[in-house]
Amino acid sequence: MARIALILTLLASPAAADVAQAVDVITPAYAALADSAADLARAAAADCAPEGLRPAFQAAWDDWARIDFLRLGPVETDGRALAMAFWPDPKGSGLRAQQAALAEGAAVASDPDRFARASVAMRGFAGLERLLYPSPLQGAEAELCLLTRATAADLARMGADIAAEWPAHAELLTHPGEGNAAYLTPTEARQALYTQLVTGLSALEKNRLGRPLGTFDKPRPDRAEAVAAGRSLRNVVQSLTGMRDLALALHSPAPQTQAAFDRALDLAERLDDPVLAGVADPQRRLKVEILQQAVNSAKVAVETEIGPALGVSAGFNAQDGD
Amino acid sequence: MRLTPSLVALTLTVSPLAAVAGLVTPDAVVAHYADIAAAAYDDSVTTAQALQQAVAALVAQPSEATLGAARSAWTAARVPYQQTEAFRFGNPIVDDWEGRVNAWPLDEGLIDYVAEGTPSAEDNELAQLNVIANPDLKIGADTLDAATITPDTIRALHEAGGIEANVASGYHAIEFLLWGQDLNGTGPGAGNRPHTDYARGADCTGGNCDRRAQYLTAATDLLVADLQEMAANWAPGGAAREAVTENPQAGLNAMLTGMGSLSYGEQAGERMKLGLMLNDPEEEHDCFSDQTHLSHYYDGLGIRNVYLGSYARPDGSTVEGPSLSALVAARDPAVDQALRADLDATMAALGKLRDTAEGGMAYDQMLAPGNDAGNAAITAGIDALVAQTRNIERAVAVLGLDKIAFEGSDSLDNPDAVFQ
Numbered sequence: 001m002a003r004i005a006l007i008l009t010l011l012a013s014p015a016a017a018d019v020a021q022a023v024d025v026i027t028p029a030y031a032a033l034a035d036s037a038a039d040l041a042r043a044a045a046a047d048c049a050p051e052g053l054r055p056a057f058q059a060a061w062d063d064w065a066r067i068d069f070l071r072l073g074p075v076e077t078d079g080r081a082l083a084m085a086f087w088p089d090p091k092g093s094g095l096r097a098q099q100a101a102l103a104e105g106a107a108v109a110s111d112p113d114r115f116a117r118a119s120v121a122m123r124g125f126a127g128l129e130r131l132l133y134p135s136p137l138q139g140a141e142a143e144l145c146l147l148t149r150a151t152a153a154d155l156a157r158m159g160a161d162i163a164a165e166w167p168a169h170a171e172l173l174t175h176p177g178e179g180n181a182a183y184l185t186p187t188e189a190r191q192a193l194y195t196q197l198v199t200g201l202s203a204l205e206k207n208r209l210g211r212p213l214g215t216f217d218k219p220r221p222d223r224a225e226a227v228a229a230g231r232s233l234r235n236v237v238q239s240l241t242g243m244r245d246l247a248l249a250l251h252s253p254a255p256q257t258q259a260a261f262d263r264a265l266d267l268a269e270r271l272d273d274p275v276l277a278g279v280a281d282p283q284r285r286l287k288v289e290i291l292q293q294a295v296n297s298a299k300v301a302v303e304t305e306i307g308p309a310l311g312v313s314a315g316f317n318a319q320d321g322d
Numbered sequence: 323m324r325l326t327p328s329l330v331a332l333t334l335t336v337s338p339l340a341a342v343a344g345l346v347t348p349d350a351v352v353a354h355y356a357d358i359a360a361a362a363y364d365d366s367v368t369t370a371q372a373l374q375q376a377v378a379a380l381v382a383q384p385s386e387a388t389l390g391a392a393r394s395a396w397t398a399a400r401v402p403y404q405q406t407e408a409f410r411f412g413n414p415i416v417d418d419w420e421g422r423v424n425a426w427p428l429d430e431g432l433i434d435y436v437a438e439g440t441p442s443a444e445d446n447e448l449a450q451l452n453v454i455a456n457p458d459l460k461i462g463a464d465t466l467d468a469a470t471i472t473p474d475t476i477r478a479l480h481e482a483g484g485i486e487a488n489v490a491s492g493y494h495a496i497e498f499l500l501w502g503q504d505l506n507g508t509g510p511g512a513g514n515r516p517h518t519d520y521a522r523g524a525d526c527t528g529g530n531c532d533r534r535a536q537y538l539t540a541a542t543d544l545l546v547a548d549l550q551e552m553a554a555n556w557a558p559g560g561a562a563r564e565a566v567t568e569n570p571q572a573g574l575n576a577m578l579t580g581m582g583s584l585s586y587g588e589q590a591g592e593r594m595k596l597g598l599m600l601n602d603p604e605e606e607h608d609c610f611s612d613q614t615h616l617s618h619y620y621d622g623l624g625i626r627n628v629y630l631g632s633y634a635r636p637d638g639s640t641v642e643g644p645s646l647s648a649l650v651a652a653r654d655p656a657v658d659q660a661l662r663a664d665l666d667a668t669m670a671a672l673g674k675l676r677d678t679a680e681g682g683m684a685y686d687q688m689l690a691p692g693n694d695a696g697n698a699a700i701t702a703g704i705d706a707l708v709a710q711t712r713n714i715e716r717a718v719a720v721l722g723l724d725k726i727a728f729e730g731s732d733s734l735d736n737p738d739a740v741f742q
Contacts, residue, residue, distance in 0.1 A: 090444050091441045114691075119691070121602075220445070
C-alpha cells in the first residue's frame with residue numbers, strides 16, 4: 001500500500017519530498033507487479049481455462065496500469081514497456097502475430113526465449129486479453145492454452161526482471177554526479193521523473209481518453225483500451241493514482257496538484273462507464289469530456305506548480321514526434 | 323504531442339555570449355541555421371524537379387529503363403529532403419506542412435490496387451478506395467468526381483475521413499507508385515511494380531494505366547509545389563526564417579527542439595524501435611523501395627548538420643558558418659565535446675546500418691525475429707540516438723534558454739492549457 005505509506009510520510013514531514021521519495025513510490029509498485037504477474041503465471045500453469053484466470057489477470061493489470069506511465073530504467077530494456085501492454089495497436093499487429101503463431105501450432109509458445117523475442121504486440125496483457133476474453137482470435141483449444149501459458153509466463157518474467165533491475169536505476173537517480181552518465185546533477189534526475197509525469201498525463205488525455213472520444217461527429221468507442229476485459233476506465237483510474245503518488249512524492253506540499261488529481265480521480269471513480277462506451281451518446285459523452293479536461297488540468301497543475309518548484313520543465317520524451 | 327525542452331539553470335548569469343565566445347553570436351547562429359534550411363529545401367526542390375522530369379519520361383515511354391531512372395531520381399530526391407527533417411519539430415511552419423510531403427505510414431489501397439489481406443488502419447473505410455480504379459468516389463456522405471486525377475483530387479483525398487493513414491500525397495505515395503507493394507515480408511526483395519503498369523493499350527498491367535500515370539504526374543507536381551512553398555518560407559523575408567531570427571533565443575530553442583524530438587521520440591522511437599519490437603515490415607519507413615536505411619542515415623545527418631552548422635549539398639559544395647556547437651563550447655566545452663562525440667557515434671551506427679543494407683541485408687530483413695545481426699544493427703542506431711538526446715538536453719541547459727519564452731509559446735500552441 002504505497003499510497004498509505006506515502007500519506008503517512010507526508011503527514012510526518014511535509015517537506016520530505018524529492019527524488020528519493022519518488023523512488024520509494026516506484027519500488028513497491030514494481031514489487032507488487034512482479035508478485036501479481038507471478039500469481040497469474042502460476043494460475044495459468046495450473047489451469048489455462050479463460051474464466052478462472054480472469055481475476056488474476058485483472059489484478060496484475062491493475063498493478064501495471066498504476067506504474068505504466070513510467071518510461072525510464074528497466075522498462076525501456078528490450079521493449080518491455082511496449083510488450084507489457086501493447087496499445088494502441090491501430091493495425092491489429094497483435095492479432096495478426098498471434099494468429100500467425102497459432103497457424104504454426106503455437107511453436108513459439110514452447111520456447112520461452114523465443115517467445116520473449118516475439119512481437120511485442122502479441123505478448124503481455126494485450127495479448128492475454130485476446131486469449132481470455134472474446135476476440136477474433138481463432139485456434140484449437142490446446143494451442144490457445146499453450147499460448148495463454150506462455151504469455152502469462154512471459155509477463156511474470158518481465159515483471160520479475162523489471163523489479164530486480166529497478167534498484168540499479170534507482171541508485172542512478174538518487175546518486176547523480178561524476179561517473180553517472182545518466183544523471184549528472186540532482187536537477188537532471190528531478191527533470192527525468194518530472195518529464196514522466198507530464199508525458200504520462202498527456203498520454204492519458206490523448207490516448208486513453210482521446211482515442212475513444214474521437215470527435216463529436218465521429219466518436220470512436222471501439223478505440224478505447226482494453227474493451228474486451230472491461231477495464232478502459234479502470235486503467236485511467238489506476239494510472240491517475242500512480243501519477244498522483246509520484247507527483248506528491250517528488251514535490252510536496254503541492255496543493256494545486258493534489259486538488260487537480262483528486263478532482264480527476266473523483267470524476268473517474270464516479271463515471272459509471274467501464275469501457276467508455278458513453279462517448280457515442282451526447283449526454284454521457286460530456287462526462288468523459290469533463291474527465292479529459294480534469295486530466296488536462298492536472299497536467300497544467302504539475303507544470304505550473306511542481307515544474308518551477310523543481311527548477312525544471314519537461315525534457316524530450318518518447319512521445320515527441322508524430 | 324510534443325514538449326518543449328527547457329531545463330533551465332536559473333542561477334546561470336546570462337552574459338552576452340559574443341563576449342564569451344569572441345566569435346559566435348546567437349544572431350549569427352540562427353541566421354546561418356536559416357541559411358542551411360534554405361539551401362536544403364532548395365536542393366529538395368531541384369531534386370524533386372529532376373524526379374518530375376523522370377516521371378514525365380516514364381509516363382511518355384514506359385520501360386524498364388525509364389522506370390529505373392524515375393526510381394533513381396526518387397532516391398536522389400530523398401537525400402536533401404531527409405536532411406531537412408531536423409527542421410521539422412522546432413518550427414511549427416514546417417511541422418504543420420510536413421504531412422503533405424512525408425506522411426507515413428499509409429494505407430496504400432486508397433491509391434491503387436493492393437494484395438488481398440493487406441493490413442490497414444482500424445476502421446478506415448477508405449483503405450480499399452483505389453482512386454486509380456474508380457473515377458466516382460464516395461467519401462462518407464460526399465461524392466468526389468475523380469474523372470481526371472489532378473493535384474486537387476489528391477489534395478481532397480489526403481487524410482480523407484480524418485484518418486491519417488489516408489496518405490494521398492508526398493514522397494511515400496510516389497514511392498508506392500514507382501515500386502509497388504513489397505510482398506516479401508522480412509525476406510529479400512523490395513516492391514516490384516512492373517513498368518507495364520504505365521503501359522498504354524493492351525500492354526497495360528494492373529488496369530487503368532492512364533489514370534495511374536495521371537496520379538503519379540499529379541502527385542509529383544504537387545510535391546514540387548509543396549517543396550517550393552517551404553523553400554520560400556526559408557528564403558530572405560520568409561516566415562520560417564523570420565520566426566527563428568527575430569528572437570534568437572527562440573531560434574536556438576527551435577534548433578535544439580528539432581534535434582531532440584527527431585532523435586528520440588520520432589526516429590529512435592516511432593520509426594526504429596517500434597518496427598523492431600513488432601518485427602513487422604509494415605512499420606518500415608520506406609517500405610516499398612526498401613530504402614529505409616538511407617532515410618535513417620540522412621535524418622541523422624540532418625541533426626548533426628544543425629549542430630555543426632554545416633551542410634553538404636548534392637552539387638558537392640558545402641554551406642558552412644557560425645555553429646550551435648561553438649556557442650555551446652563557449653559556455654561548456656565538455657558538453658559540446660560530448661554532444662559532438664554522440665552525433666559522430668550516431669552517424670557511425672547509422673553508417674553501419676546503411677552499409678549492412680547496401681551489402682544485401684535490407685532493412686525489412688533486419689527486422690525479422692531471430693535475425694540477431696540485423697536486430698543489433700538497428701538497436702545500435704536506436705541506442706546512439708537516445709544517448710545523444712541526453713546531451714542535447716544538456717546543451718539546452720548550458721545555453722540557459724529563456725524558460726518564459728518557451729512557456730509562452732507552449733500556451734500559444736495549446737490555448738486550452740490554462741490552469742483554472
